[in-house]
Amino acid sequence: MQKTSELKLPTPADIEDAALRLHGVAVRTPLLRCDALDEVTGGKVFLKPEMLQRTGSFKFRGAYNRISRLTAEERPGGVVAFSSGNHAQGVALAAKLAGVRAVIVMPADAPKLKQERTKGHGAEVVLYDRATEDRDAIARRIAAERGAVIVPPFDDLHVIAGQGTIGFEITEDLEALSLAPDLVTMPASGGGLAAGISLAVKALYPQARIVIAEPELFDDHARSFRSGMREKNERVTGSICDALLSADPGLLTFEITKRLSGEGVAASDAEVLAAMAFAFRELKLVVEPGGAVGLAAILAGKIDVKGKVAVAVLSGGNTDPETFARAITGY
């Protein structure tokens, strides 16, 4: 196993470089605010709506940043990725735009919408059983057979740097309002989004707090921060947040988040559904369960933003109609 002292971690310069690569390709999502949210919380709470990103989640940023860097030798073999859905779509579209083939290894219980959309971008989908099969092994086998490059969902320098572009966009848009972030919260599964945003935001605002939001029972980051070691989740299924079920924080990502964040908070399924309903009612945005965890923690009072300039990243909007209808109608 690689020693952490040997790890090559992304830097803010890598994020700047990713921003250049994504310019004109990724959507520069706006920074939104909402009267009702400020009233309820007593803070200035901004939302970064990454469901408006191409493929409906932030994952396109990291995937495109990685895939656009394939060498001439690597391109013919294409790419392979494993994902519960959002990374799959991000890789599929990024590969299409880069003109390379993509194979996506997806859990058989991933939302149908995410499976269909991944195929819709021209990728080949291979299903596996989340409880009994090892997706890494399947992806490695496909990579070996086809000479494909694995695009990891989070534990990769360029993937982290791609997600980090969100952090610079947040600080830029706040600066245009003469504001500085006191706190930024975002969902975490493997921690790529959290690591990238932490790097960007803390480079400019070292005093800003980065709060990582997770589903209850899948609070591997919070537990890892407490123990100082990468802790695993006991379960692999059982949360409404289908996008946030990674087994543990990544090796690279945890090196970054333990130093720059160190703070985790968990939201229950009921709190997540309430946040989705709030986003429907007040923000007019479709947020998927996993994308709403940070907002859920704020609305539940688990992150105190009173008097603060806070930003909640809404990381994606790829949810089944039935799940969304249940969230907004309360059934």
Added chain:
Amino acid sequence: MQKTSELKLPTPADIEDAALRLHGVAVRTPLLRCDALDEVTGGKVFLKPEMLQRTGSFKFRGAYNRISRLTAEERPGGVVAFSSGNHAQGVALAAKLAGVRAVIVMPADAPKLKQERTKGHGAEVVLYDRATEDRDAIARRIAAERGAVIVPPFDDLHVIAGQGTIGFEITEDLEALSLAPDLVTMPASGGGLAAGISLAVKALYPQARIVIAEPELFDDHARSFRSGMREKNERVTGSICDALLSADPGLLTFEITKRLSGEGVAASDAEVLAAMAFAFRELKLVVEPGGAVGLAAILAGKIDVKGKVAVAVLSGGNTDPETFARAITGY
């Protein structure tokens, strides 16, 4: 009755002036695009998401532009407005921000959400029966009793100019992409949004087409364009588009739209529901029925945008959860 030759119509300069007044108060909504929409239509179709505006619809723009101009003599009496909901909320928040009282005359069958939110902004709500009572008369009586200024929903120079700021934002954002609009479509009820956007867009791009979208059976603009006179709708209820049930085009607005647009298209309830589902699935946006009519017409092939740079204004997102759930689940 006022002669049309005596009407004082807004000019592009009035819209520039409104933009200054709205700067930092209204949300400068982004211009979005969507891979799936371009694929389906064969055009470059952009969306102007006014559900992200304060109060969840474009109406805040015109209301604030009008109310912020009350004189010192007018302010103590406050304002009164009649509205099925979105104008009500816009006026209520604008009045609150301007520090004046607001009375809103609403139809008793307006969505509960819109009634509640109007009260939530501190306005007094007076209900009337859409089929038997005259809202204009009720508003005039209240205005006389209280010395309040009526803020009309569309037929007012400053209201039209406020909505017109959307047009300049569209052209600015397209210019940043080195694009010019071939076609802009938006929903119309009284025509304030259409008139304002027409003025702004045609001032810069005289060759651009402005297509007004209406619900089937409430196609008063399309029929008025054909006859050259302001035609009334036969019905006052019966469309899913609760925001688009005005009896006929406005006097001022029609003077503008007959000259700058002249083109109407109608979408059925089923086409509107399909467009709402599309916006949920592909755009991750909550669009109310009335806000989706233009997109519905594009998706139904009633506006041909193949090879064109087209913009559809999504005018609002204030819909009941039950209506939205029905749209996205198909029940």
